[in-house]
Amino acid sequence: MSLATTxxxxxxxxxxxxxxxxxxxxxxxxxxAAGFPAVATSSNATAAVLGYDDGEYxxxxxxxxxxxxxxxxxxxxxxxxxxxxxxxxxAELVERFLATGAVGLNLEDSEPSTGELVDPSEQAxxxxxxxxxxxxxxxxxxxIDAFVRKAGTAEEQLRTALDRATRYxxxxxxxxxPIGVGDLDLIGTLVKETDGPVNVGYGQGTxxxxxxxxxxxxxxxxxxxxxxxxxxxxxxxxxPALRADRNPFAG
Numbered sequence: 001m002s003l004a005t006t007x008x009x010x011x012x013x014x015x016x017x018x019x020x021x022x023x024x025x026x027x028x029x030x031x032x033a034a035g036f037p038a039v040a041t042s043s044n045a046t047a048a049v050l051g052y053d054d055g056e057y058x059x060x061x062x063x064x065x066x067x068x069x070x071x072x073x074x075x076x077x078x079x080x081x082x083x084x085x086x087x088x089x090x091a092e093l094v095e096r097f098l099a100t101g102a103v104g105l106n107l108e109d110s111e112p113s114t115g116e117l118v119d120p121s122e123q124a125x126x127x128x129x130x131x132x133x134x135x136x137x138x139x140x141x142x143x144i145d146a147f148v149r150k151a152g153t154a155e156e157q158l159r160t161a162l163d164r165a166t167r168y169x170x171x172x173x174x175x176x177x178p179i180g181v182g183d184l185d186l187i188g189t190l191v192k193e194t195d196g197p198v199n200v201g202y203g204q205g206t207x208x209x210x211x212x213x214x215x216x217x218x219x220x221x222x223x224x225x226x227x228x229x230x231x232x233x234x235x236x237x238x239x240p241a242l243r244a245d246r247n248p249f250a251g
Contacts (some may be wrong), residue, residue: 004103006079007038011175011197011218012137018209021081021222023049024066025073032074039074041067045224055112060086064100071101079104082111090129094138104139106177109164110149116153120164121150122178124171131172141199141219142173148180158186162193169196175219177201177241184211191216 010017019038022028023045031039041061044054052058065087071078082105085093097105097189106176107130109123110116127142134140146160165176177199184207191198197218202209202225212220241248 002137003077004137004139007079007104008136008174010037011139013191013197013216013218014213016209016213016217017078017219020027020226021045021224022070023224024151024229025069027226028070028074028078032076036075036076038079038104039070040221041070041078041080042098042224042227043083043106043182045227046081047248048224048227054083056083056086060096062086064096067097067100067102077104077139078102078192078214079106081106084108084110084118085126085130090126091133094130094133095185098137103137106141106143108179109168110145115149117145117149117160120167123164124167124219127168127173139175140173141175141177142168142171143177143179144168145179147178160187161190164196165190165196165198166230169194175232177219177221182206184215185211187217188215189241 017038018036019040020036021042022031023042028039030070046063047054047058050062050066051219067080069229085107088096100204105129109118111118116126129138129142138139144161146157146164151157151160161178168176175197176194178190179201181190181200182203187200199210199219199221200217202222209220238248
């Protein structure tokens, strides 16, 4: 069984894939050692360790090298947050991406530079071309940015997300990711009206993993929150303690 097949099979509605987001080989190994069946990356967190802002500011070659380092450091499937695809043509995107050893990728449907939503037909065509080039070798998680970009009223955001979910799944996406949704009733509606696996972001812990499972979610991810927590502790307590000549690990 290929790693892509393994990853695809982990997306089970109601028994979701909980996939912590890594940013380098060391964090990926920690996630694997903790017993998680797959590793995801966060574009924000990866860009930070490469010395860039999020939003495709990191050169694609460096992003792919980082993905390669992560994928070769663990035995479990790796799925990469690949933003909008770094303006690579679908065939080149798939060729270069598969060379990393990662078997899944997120592709979002808004422009990083402007925040504007991409036309849904254009995005569906892009996803279909990636699927055609990849066959079943990649698990495509199609991010839907209607909520995070606040595209219209709450009702309009929901309708936009559902329309895009239908289009993207028909184009060959394995999973859809309406990012920026935390309301459990809204998540339940999205899951019920989407004919395919739905990924949600964990947020800041307002809802539990069990809450999401009960709504039929198939995947739960975390973005850069673990890196921010770790670095926040480093900046907020460890470094100030050293500056004050205190033991940063005491108490």
